[in-house]
Amino acid sequence: MRAKMDIERRLYYYGLGAKLPYGALNSIANAFDVAVHAPDLANRRKIARELLKGSPWVGFIPKESGYAVVGSDTLPGAQKAIDASRAIIEDRRRTGWKARRNNPFYQCERPEDFVDYPELIEFALSDAVMQIVSDYYGMIPQLKEIGIWLTPPQSHKFSSQLYHLDKPESQLVKLFLNIDANDDASGPLTLLPVNVSRQVRDKTDYETIYFRGDGRLTDETVFSICPTSSQVMLGGPAGTGGFADTSNCFHFGSRCASGERKMLTVAFMLPHKARDRRTPLFDLVPRPADEMRRLALCGAEFGSG
Numbered sequence: 669m670r671a672k673m674d675i676e677r678r679l680y681y682y683g684l685g686a687k688l689p690y691g692a693l694n695s696i697a698n699a700f701d702v703a704v705h706a707p708d709l710a711n712r713r714k715i716a717r718e719l720l721k722g723s724p725w726v727g728f729i730p731k732e733s734g735y736a737v738v739g740s741d742t743l744p745g746a747q748k749a750i751d752a753s754r755a756i757i758e759d760r761r762r763t764g765w766k767a768r769r770n771n772p773f774y775q776c777e778r779p780e781d782f783v784d785y786p787e788l789i790e791f792a793l794s795d796a797v798m799q800i801v802s803d804y805y806g807m808i809p810q811l812k813e814i815g816i817w818l819t820p821p822q823s824h825k826f827s828s829q830l831y832h833l834d835k836p837e838s839q840l841v842k843l844f845l846n847i848d849a850n851d852d853a854s855g856p857l858t859l860l861p862v863n864v865s866r867q868v869r870d871k872t873d874y875e876t877i878y879f880r881g882d883g884r885l886t887d888e889t890v891f892s893i894c895p896t897s898s899q900v901m902l903g904g905p906a907g908t909g910g911f912a913d914t915s916n917c918f919h920f921g922s923r924c925a926s927g928e929r930k931m932l933t934v935a936f937m938l939p940h941k942a943r944d945r946r947t948p949l950f951d952l953v954p955r956p957a958d959e960m961r962r963l964a965l966c967g968a969e970f971g972s973g
Contacts (some may be wrong), residue, residue, distance in 0.1 A: 674728060678878040680837070684745055688955055690875040693918040698941075712939070715960055719808070723927050725799040729841070732763035734862035734917045736800075738845065740907030746845060749791035753816045753847050753932045756781050760818075770827050771949060772922040773819040773929070779952045781816075788814055789953055792874035800911065801936045801957035808963045809936040812840065813949055816847075819855060819922040819929035829855070829923050830884040833865070834914040842893045844902055846907040847921045847930035856903030857912070857931070860890070864898045865918045890918065908917075939966065 676697055681692040702709060720726055729736040740746070742843060757776050765774040782789050791797065792814055801809050822829075836838045844857045860868065867876065868885070871893045877883060902910045911932075922929055939945070947967030955970040956962050 674836075675881075678862075680875070681765040684876045684879055687890055692881060701940040709807060709940060712809075712963060713828055715804040715963070716805075716807050719799060720803055721909070723799045723803070725796055726803050729804045729911050729913070730774065731804070732863060734865075735859055736911045737900075737902065738843070738908060740905055742850065743791075743794070743796050744790040744798075744832070746907055747811075748787040750845060750847050750932060752781075752785035752787050754930070756785065756816050757818055757847070757930060763841050765818075765906045772822055772827055772829050773817040773931075774926075776816040776818055777814060777949065779949055781868065782814070782950060783952045786968075789950070793956070793964055797843065797934065798960065804841055804911075804913070805839075805936075805938060807938075808960055808965055810942060810945070810947075811950070811964045812935040812937045812942075812947060812967075813933070815933035815935070817922075817929070817931040817933065819924040819931075821924050821926050821927075821928075822922075825923060827884075829920055831860075831868075831918045831920050832885065833869075833874070833878065833881050833916065833918060833939075835941075836878055836915050837891035839913065839915045841911060841936045842914050843909065843911050843934040844900075845932040846904060846906055847932055848928075849905050850903040850908075850929060850931075851953050852903065853900070853924070853926045854903070854929040855921055855925070856901050857909070857919060857921040858899050858901045859912050859914075859917045859919035860894065861900065862896050862913065864894050864914045865916060868893050868918055885918070899937060938963075939963075942967070 679697060680693055684690060760776045765776070768774055792811060850856045868890055872885060872889060945967045950965055950968035951970065953965065953968060953970060956965060
C-alpha cells in the first residue's frame with residue numbers, strides 16, 4: 669500500500685510538473701485502482717443496490733451541488749451522537765488534548781471512545797447515513813474517521829481555515845454536525861457548491877497547487893472568480909449541519925473569532941482510492957454482524973487494540 673501511495677503521488681507531482689492534463693493522470697490512477705479492487709467494488713455496488721431499494725434517502729445529496737443541509741431532527745440517532753461528543757470534549761478538558769500540529773482545532777476522539785460511546789459508531793453506520801452516502805457513491809463506502817473537534821478562538825487564518833479541497837483524487841464525503849450552536853463568530857463550515865468549485869479549480873489550476881504546493885487558496889483568489897454570495901454556511905443550532913463532497917466542494921472552517929467551535933464529523937471514502945486502507949481508530953470496535961457494516965469498517969483490525 670505504501671508503494672502504491674508513493675507511485676500515485678509521483679504520478680501527479682511529476683505529471684503535473686510536466687504540464688500533463690490532470691484529467692488524464694486521474695484516469696490512469698483510477699483505472700489501476702478499479703482493476704486491482706474489481707471484485708470488492710462489484711460486491712459493494714451489489715449490496716448498495718439492495719440497500720437502496722425503496723430508500724427514502726436516494727438523491728439526498730444532489731450530484732450537481734455536492735452538498736445537502738441537515739436539520740437537527742433530520743438524521744435518526746444524531747442527538748445521542750452529539751451528546752456523546754459533548755461528553756468526550758468535557759473529558760478531554762480534564763485529561764488533556766491531542767496535539768494540534770498544523771490544525772486550528774483539537775482532535776478529541778480516541779479509539780476507546782467508540783467502545784465507551786457505541787452510539788457514535790451506531791450513528792455513523794446507521795441506515796440513514798449509510799443509504800445517503802452509498803447512494804452518492806453508488807457503492808458501500810469505507811468509513812475513514814469520526815472526528816470530534818474543538819476550535820478555540822484565533823486571530824489569524826491558516827491550514828483548513830483557508831479554502832481547500834480534501835484529496836481531490838479520492839472523493840471524500842463528510843457529514844458535519846454542530847455539537848453546540850455555531851454562528852458566524854464560531855467559524856462554521858463554509859463551502860462552495862460543486863459547480864462553483866469547478867470554476868475555481870479551472871481558473872487557478874488547483875490540482876497543481878494541491879499536488880505541488882500547499883493546496884490552500886486565499887479568499888481574495890476565490891472571490892476574484894466567484895461572488896461571495898456563492899458561499900454556503902452550515903452554521904446553526906446544535907444538531908444542524910450537512911453532508912459535503914469535500915473533494916469537489918471548496919471549503920473552510922474553524923475561523924473561530926470568539927467562543928468555541930465544537931464539531932462532530934463523519935468521513936467516508938471510496939475504498940479503492942484510499943492511500944492507506946488502515947483505520948486504526950476503529951480497531952477496538954466489535955466486529956459487525958452484517959456485511960454492509962463490515963465493509964464500511966474494512967480498515968479496522970477488530971479487537972486488536
